[in-house]
Amino acid sequence: MRFKLAILLSILLLASTLSSANPGGEGDEIRSMECGGSCHGDAGQNGISSASIELETSTDVWAGLLTTVTIHVNGSDPSSSRLVGAFLLSNDQGAKDTPAHDGWQIIADPNGGVSNYVELESPRATDELSFTWTLRAPAAGQHPLMGAVHHGSESGGVAYIGKSSLNQISVMEPPENLPRLSAEFSPPAKRDLGEELTITLQTENVDSFSVEYRLEGGTPIDLAVTDGKFTLPIAVNAGVIEWRALLEGEGPDQTTPWFRIVSQEPGWQVEEPTLMLQGFALLILCAGLVLMQRPASPEDELKQYDQTPLIPTEGIPVGWTMEQWQHFGQQYLDDLAGGGPI
Template identity: 40%
Template sequence: MRSKLVLLLVLSLLLPLHVSGNKGGVGNGLEDMQCGGACHGDANQNATSNLQLNFLQPESVWVGQPTEITVQISGFGVLHDVNQVGVFLLSSTNANGDIPTSNGWEILSDGFGGVNNYIEYSSVDSPTLSHTWILRPDEIGEKTLYVSVHHGDNTGSNAGRPFSGVSQPFLVSVEPIPDNLPRLHPDYKPPTSREIGQTTELCIATIDTDDVTIEWREPLGSTYQVDTVQAGDCWTAELPAALSASTLEWRALLDGEGPQQSTPWFSLASVEPSWEADETALRLQSIAHVIFFFGLVLLVRKPRRIQKDSKQYETSLDDGLDFVSKEHPPLPPEGLPQGWTMEDWRVYGLDYLEGRL
């Protein structure tokens, strides 16, 4: 029995748990302006940043179509000695509910493989930093955007002090779509990330489009074209896999009855595999741990059968003596008196012992 328990414990420890993972991101997320003043430092000690914050004017912005929103931040190394900087894209300065998704925008890409309005740069190597989001407006009219930053400083009395700043309002005019304009379907969402080594199958839904050509490039690299095949309601094409963590950019050239249109450059980040766990393996591992500890208790527990049997015998003997003592008084050393029977002793024995007879 003991050898079987040992074998069971060994098997439970050898039961595999299939989990693979990666460390994760660098802090990008959906954050309102309040986080820039409090989440990353003492809000009471914040100073006003001297960095210059500007937007680049986009081309025509059509309702329901993706558009590039590019911000430029300048003054690094001149106005502030900065190692890291956090950048917010905001739709107001209320410090609450000011994320663009709360005010008629959809974030299709943050340029870093996500759909966040807040991104972080771990290092800044030039005086000017440019960053592009891809947004899609859901209604016609004037919309307002802001860019905000928070950072530290490495020089003099400013060393270690938090700084924050916000731009002037930037107005974006969202226009109705012209007739017969080749365009993406308003529900199409481009992929933003994939695992290293995986190719990406695009399925691009369009409207008023007769032909689609895909262009892709690595940042600052050459541009390549990929032909598409129409399959049902979308145009399909395959983007090549990446062999390391990197970002690929791609766009679609749309031809139809109206003027040719090109989408913004969408960013597609290749990342290490994320955390994942096999649910069945987790359950089996939990059961194995229960078996292990139960078996461990059985192994270290001492047998108590003999002691238990002895106690049962003593208990039964005591019960028998109690029964006898309750049935009749104890007999005297010389035995029953002359001429007495046990029935007489049961009835009158106590009187005899106490001298009343």
């Protein structure tokens, strides 16, 4: 029996894959570099990624206005799940290094959320990935940004980290009359499939504007603008659509960065009170069913040892049977010791 058990345990142990990464990923979130050392099993065991990692930023970055930053990752050669996680960071210290620590505000991440760490699947054919964030720039000055990636390997044995160089971004004070999107405007980052999306553009110092959109990396197409509103076509497939506005006013003409909108399947929904009620009902029913379970027949009892209390020198109480002593003898002795009623 023990030998068979040892064989079974050995087979189970051998069946597990030896990997220091998480092939299923960690999920998008606000994270420091290497998740503070815990993304992979042990940060000290990470290999250095051979991927080329480059950070691309807009030419003019104006304080308090929107801009985009893209991390290009080529040749990561990740694990079989093809997941590559990318960090957008403000320094390489491993702590207090998120963009928010240097005054950047994430408006949209590559997956339509507001995380500085996101995961995407690298296409097997090209092994090229681009992660684009929309950010609101901090106050004027020099603000560093860098990218880092995490991924596994085909063999699964080693987890890798790669970093881009630290890029100094010159954030400038915008001219007073610069046509711009107003500070209150926040571009939508995601929508459901089959949903038309109308956006009302809020602007400052703008006399007129036009809007164009494109499928990710495709040719721009003009959109009709009516009363400061424009409508993006319905998304029929999951993917990314990008749009930008060309703003004209007293100051120099401005073109906003390409804003990304991720189209996705509508999420799974459930009426929470109904689910909670069902959970609570199951709890009560199961407790009730167990409590109502009839006492077992003596031969079905599992006690392998005698729990009959020791019989005192004066014998068992008068009128008691031995069976009653087995069940209630200990209670009798406890009451006797405590001076309570028998």
